[in-house]
Amino acid sequence: MPELPEVETIKKDLNKFVLHKTLKQVQIFLPRLIKSNLSQFKKTLHHNSFKKIHRVGKLLIFELNNKPTRFLLIHLKMTGQLIYCSQNILIAGGHSEPTITNETCKKNKYSYVIFNFTDASKLFFNDMRTFGTLKIVDSLELNNIISKYGIEPLQKNFTLHKLTQIINNHRISIKALLLNQNLIAGIGNIYADEILFNSKVMPTKPANNLKNAEIKKIFQSSLFIIKQAIKARGTTFNNYLDAHGKKGSYIQQLKVYGRNGQKCLNCNNKLLKIKIAGRSTVYCPHCQQ
DNA sequence: CTTCTTGTTACTGA
C-alpha cells in the first residue's frame, strides 16, 4: 500500500538512478494498465528519457525530455512496484566478478511493464493486483490532474490555518477526511490510523466537531509520522518495495495499524477494529477520545 | 468455501 512516504522514497531513489538514460524499448505485457493511447504511449517513450521525477500525493510524475514537454504518470495503487536494476558490471582487467543476484531484480509473473534503457539497465513495473495505472499526458492535462489534489504534508501550503479550515468545513469523520485525496494528498489507511493514534483523536469523530487543540495535534502528528516514515523508507506490510527492491522498516514503529486485538502500547487496553469509509480502522478506545 | 485486504472512482440516496 504505497502512500506518501513510500512513493516519496521511490521518487528520491529513481531520481538518483534513471535520469537522462535513453529508453531503448518499453515492453508492455498487460496493455490495460496503460490508460492513454497505447501506440502514442510507446512512440512518446521511444528514445526519450526522464528529465526529473516529481510526486503529488501518491502519484509519480516522470517529466520527459521532449518538446512539447510530456509527462509519464504512474500510480502504484495497492500493489504496484517500481524496481530499478542496473546492468551486470564487468570489472576492468578482463575478469568478471559474479554479479550479486538480487531476487527482486528480474522479471517475474507480475512484471507487466519493463522500461529498457540503452545501457542495459531496466526499470520494472510489477503489480500483483493490477490496479496500477500508467499514462502519458501533456502539461495542460497534468495541471488539470494536479489541481484536484488537496494540500500536502511537508509542503508549504500545509499550514495549521489551512488544515483548520478544511476540518471545520466538513462533517465527515476525521479518518475519512484524512483519506480524502482531494482534501489532503498522500495519506492512506496505514498513516491515517497512525496519525490519529498519535493525536489521541477518535477516528469516528466528525471533523467539524474537533476542538482547536485536537486539530493542532493532528497537524503536528501528520508531520511527525510522515517524516518518521520517510526516514524508515516506508512501511512494508505486504507488497511494498523501494526502487532497490528492498523493504521499508516503518512497520516496526506502527502503533495501531495491523495490531487489532493486541494491547495498546500506551495504556495496555485492547485495540479495537471498526470500519470507516469502507476501510478497516484500528484504534485505542482508551487513548483516543 | 467465505472473508478480508486497499486507492480510487462511480454510483446511490439523502
Added chain:
DNA sequence: ATCAGTAACAAGAA
C-alpha cells in the same frame, strides 16, 4: 447541486 457513504475493481492470504 452538494455531500457522504459504499460497491466495485483484482487477486491473493487466511
